[in-house]
Amino acid sequence: MQDQLKSIRQDMTIQNIEDELSVQVYEYHARLALCNRDMAELNLCLTKLHCLYGNKRNGGHHGEFAAYVILLSAIQDKNTELMSKLGRLSSDLKQQEAVKHAKEVAHSIQTGNYASFFKLYKVAPNLNGYLMCLCFEKMRFEGLKCMAKAYATKIPVKYVSKILGFAAVDGSVDWLKSHGAVLSSFENGEMALLPKDSTALVSTPVVAADGIRAFQAH
Helix, strand or coil: CHHHHHHHHHHHHHCCCCCHHHHHHHHHHHHHHHHCCCHHHHHHHHHHHHHHCCCHHHCCCHHHHHHHHHHHHHHCCCHHHHHHHHHCCCHHHHCCHHHHHHHHHHHHHHHCCHHHHHHHHHCCCCCHHHHHHHHHHHHHHHHHHHHHHHCCCCEEHHHHHHHCCCCCHHHHHHHHHHCCCCEEECCCCCEEECCHHHCCCCEEEEECCCCCEEEEEC
16 A cells, blocks of 8 residues: 555656645555554655645645644654744644644643643544654653652552553553562552652663654663
C-alpha cells in the first residue's frame, strides 16, 4: 500500500496536480504512515499538505494535520519550531478541537505535567493518540520520578497505574519492576511503590529507530 501511494504521489508531482484529489491522497498516506510510525513518510506528506492547504479550494482536513505537526514538534522537543508554528495558525484553526487538544498536550510535555498528559490521551481526537504514544516512556519516567520524590509513604500501585496511563495494573507492575522501582505491599496484600527506595531512578535519552527520542533506565 505504501509503495502504491508513493507511486501515485510521484505521478501527481510529475503532472503538477495539486487539487482536492491530491489532498485526499496525501492525507490518506499521512494517516497510514502515522499508524505505521513511518516518520520519514509522515513528514514528507505533512510538508506537501502544508503547501496544498494554501489553496482553500483544495479542501481537506487542515485542523487534523495541523494538530499532528504541533504534536511532532512537542514530542521532538523542538520548542522554537513549535512556537513558530503556533504563531502562524489562523484563528479558525486555533478553534478546531484537534488543534486545541494538541496545544494542551504540547504544554503538558513542555511542563512535565504527566497527569494532564495521560488525561488528554484518553480524549485524543483523530490519530493524536498515536503520536502521544511516542512520548509515553518519557512522561511515565517524569511521573515516576516526581512521585518518588514527593511521597514519604507507600503509594498504591493501583494509583500509580492510573496516573501513568496504564490500561491494567499488571502492565504497570511489570513496567515499574523493569525500570528499577522498589515495590512492597500493604497489610491487605495490595501492591505498593516504596518512594524513598525508588528515588535513585534515572532516565537517559536515546534515539529510537524512528528518530523519536526514547528513554531508558539504568
